[in-house]
Amino acid sequence: MVDLPPKVVRHDAIQSFKSQETIFVTLRDAEGAEGTGYSYTIGDGGPAVLSLLQHTLLPALMGREAERIEANWRALLFHSHATAVGPIMALALAAIDCALWDMRGRKTGLPLHLLAGGAKDRVPMYTTEGGWLHLAPEALVDDALAAQAQGFRGSKVKIGKPHLAEDAARLEAVRAALGPGYEVMTDANQSLTAAEALRRVPMLEALNIGWFEEPLPSDDIAGHARLQAQCRVPVAVGESLYSPGQFADYIAADACGIVQADVARVGGITPWLKVAHMAEAHNMAICPHFLMELHVSLVCAVPNAPWLEYIPQLDDVSAPMAREGGMALAPTAPGLGIDWDWPTLAARTAQGSRFTVTEV
Secondary structure, three states: OEEEOOOOOOEOOOOEOOOEEEEEEEEEOOOOOEEEEEEEEOOOOHHHHHHHHHHHHHHHHOOOOOOOHHHHHHHHHHHOHHHOOOHHHHHHHHHHHHHHHHHHHHHHOOEHHHHOOOOOOEEEEEEOOOOOOOOOHHHHHHHHHHHHHOOOOEEEEEOOOOOHHHHHHHHHHHHHHHOOOOEEEEEOOOOOOHHHHHHHHHHHHHOOOOOEEOOOOOOOHHHHHHHHHOOOOOEEEOOOOOOHHHHHHHHHOOOOOEEOOOOOOOOOHHHHHHHHHHHHHOOOEEOOOOOHHHHHHHHHHOOOOOOEEEOOOOOOOEOOOOEEOOEEEOOOOOEOOOOEOHHHHHHHEOOOOOOOOOOO
8 A cells, every 4th residue: 555645735525635655466367377457545534445445355355256347346246245335345346357358458559548448538627726615716727727737627616604705705716717618517515415415506507517427426326317307417426336236326317417436436447447338338438537647548448438526636656647639648558557566565564465366
């Protein structure tokens, strides 16, 4: 496990991003092929993920066929089904699943975006890094203008201030400065009551906001359905959902307009692709949460992923993600295509967090 503190202060309406506890898993098969996957927390829970990997999931994986990725994912899920569905299980499964996909790519010589579908080779980005809740309207505008000058197509602004007028002032300042052609998204981080979310709908519609992300607690599917029925702005959910079935429930209830599966929180590449194809079948976009260095390959694999969220977090431990202006380019190297700085990772590994599991 490697701690990666954020380079900027990140506050939203309910929490602070303290540190990215990044859990790495490297798998090696009988022929010597390797693959590396990773997962993360935003400051708490990393040791619990490590423990589940060390004592339960990785020992159960040993001796299985690496190429049977779907079978492995399901076998591990049901091996410790009492801990599923939930974040710790999903985060642990994701590290293994991503390592298996990386191994497959390295063995075949294919990058992930082609292995998983090959819909496109680049995707527009929007930035969240300058839209945190503690920032003043002037700072939001300055960041959005700088992003627009670099070619970014949109910015996300956190909302959930104590009063509607405060949220409105922030969004109105950005819209006035950036003009109607620049996409502005919002994220309430599950902080609002149903009544307060509904109060914000006219303001969001008047400003032509791109989406209204996590307005309510993630387990309130009925509340999201009522809100979406009264809101012309798409409701976006997904970073706090941990299985394809939870996304299916939202879609069946007409409780969202955009899904935002996070490859780590949903349990890996295997279930992420299920959610993406489920959304496509319902003529719905998938706009994933965070982890841009991994999601860039996935959004380029499927046809219904119009955006990549820009929050740089791995630049200290890997080569920067390839970009051309405001477009992210799909990696062309085999596997996940992330060029890890292994000496730096080794130097920053948390004491006592490295272990080896071998077949008995």
